[in-house]
Amino acid sequence: MYKVSCAECPLRKYEIFEPFTAEEIAFMHSFKAGELVVEPGTTVMMEGMPSPQLYTILEGLGVRYRTLEDGERQVINFALPGDLIGLQAALMGEMSHSFEATTDMRLCVFNKNDLWRLFQHHPQRSYDLTWLSAVEEHFLGEALSTLGRRSAVERVGWALLRVHARLRAVGLESNGAVPMPWRQRDLADALGLSLVHTNKTLQKLRADNLAQWVDGMLSIPDPFALAQVASVDLEAPQRRPLI
Amino acid sequence: MYKVSCAECPLRKYEIFEPFTAEEIAFMHSFKAGELVVEPGTTVMMEGMPSPQLYTILEGLGVRYRTLEDGERQVINFALPGDLIGLQAALMGEMSHSFEATTDMRLCVFNKNDLWRLFQHHPQRSYDLTWLSAVEEHFLGEALSTLGRRSAVERVGWALLRVHARLRAVGLESNGAVPMPWRQRDLADALGLSLVHTNKTLQKLRADNLAQWVDGMLSIPDPFALAQVASVDLEAPQRRPLI
DNA sequence: CGTCCGCTTGAATAGTTTCAATTGAAGTGG
C-alpha cells in the first residue's frame, strides 16, 4: 500500500467538468487512504460482511454477485475501472453482494469514516455520490427487465452490447475489440440462464457474425444489427464513471 | 394543493431517531411544496420524461414499472407509503421507469431545485437520501436474483412475503391481513412470469394454505412455512421508510 | 503424463408460455 499522486486517481475525472479548488484537492488526498492490489479470483468484499473501506477500481475487471440459499449464484453486474465498490457497506453496515476480482486489479482505498466528512464539507461530491447510486439503480432496473421479460438471444445480446459499450467508454477498446475476461459461467449467472443454453446462444450469435467472443476478447462487428436481434435500444443512456 | 402541518409529513419520522432543530423544521416547511392527490390508475411519472418534482407517498399504494420495446411491462417494485418517488429524475434528468397509483393516493411534493439546497445545508439529510438509494439498490439486487434463479413457486412466495412484510412495517395490517390492491397481471409482470402461470401458482399456495390473496387482501397464516417453500430467508433486512 | 478447467455437444425432461375459451362480478346505456 502506498500513496499515489492524485493525477492517477479517478477522482480527478471531475476536473473535466469542473476544476477542483486547492482545498478540494487537499481534501481528496486526505480522503484517499491508499491502494490495494489483488490477484484474479480474490474476493475483495463478501456479502453480509461489514467493511471499513470503500474502493474505486483503478485498473482491472471484476464481478459483483449474490449467493442464494441453495448455493446458486446471481451475478449483479460486471465491474469496470471507475466503479465504486462498497458504498452499501459504508452506508448500510453490510454488503448485500460480494465482489470478486476477475483479472489483476488495482483499487483506490477510502475509509468509510471519511464518507461522513465528505457529506459535511463537500456537498457537490456527496451529490455526485447520490447521483452515482441513482445511476446504479437505473441499470439494475434495466437488468431486471431483461431477466424478467426477454428470451435467451435477447439477454445475451443485451449483455454483450452493454459490456462492450461500457468497456469502450472507459477506453479499453483496441482494434475494435474489448477485453472480456469473464467465463461463460459468469455470463450465464448474470442472465439467469443455464451454462449450456448460454453456450448455444453464444454460438448462434457467433455463427451469424453478430458477436465474436473468443480468447477473452469481444468484438461486435455491427452493433446495430445485434441491437436489432436483441431488441435493445442503443440510444439508452450509458453509464459513465464519475468517481 | 395546500400546505399541511409538518406533523402529518413523513419527514417527521426522523424525530423518532433524532429531534429536529428549529432551523431544520423551518427548512422542511420550505422544502415541502404542497400535496398532490391522485386517483387510481393515474400515471404520476412517466419513463423518459423529466420531472420538476419529487414525491413522497403519504397514503395509498402504487407501482413502478418499465415498458420494453415490444410493449411488455416489467414491474420494478410496489410502492408503499413512505417511499420516495422521482429521485432519479431529480438527479439524472429523467426517469428510467414510470410510476402509477394503484389506489387513491396522496403525495407530498418537493421541488427538485430544493434538492441541491438540501445537499448544501443539511448533510445529515443528504446522507440519508443516499442511504435510501443504497437500500433501493439492495432490494433491486434481491429481485434480480429472484428473477434470475428461482422457480415460479419461489418467486411468488418471495414476492408475497416481501410485500406482506413491508405493508406490515408501515402499519397497514389489520386482522392479520394486509391490503393487496394489485392485479395478478401486476404480480406476473413483477416476477417475469406469464399471467396464467402466476394464477396457477397462486392457487397452489392457496390450496396449501400458505398464502391467501383474495378480494384485494393478503394474509399469510404461517410465514415460516411459506418461507420454507419459497426458500426465502426471513432474516434478511427489511426496508424501512426514512423520508 | 495425468489432471483440471472451460468450452462444446446431444438427448431427454421439465417448467413455462401461448392459445383459446369460460365464468362471474361490476359497470353502462337504452
Next chain:
DNA sequence: CCACTTCAATTGAAACTATTCAAGCGGACG
C-alpha cells in the same frame, strides 16, 4: 330493469424454450 360490455380470474391443452444429465474435447499446468 335488462341486454351489453368490460375486466379479472380461471381452466385445459398444445407448443416451446430452457434445464438437466451425461459425455467428450482441447489447452494449460504441475
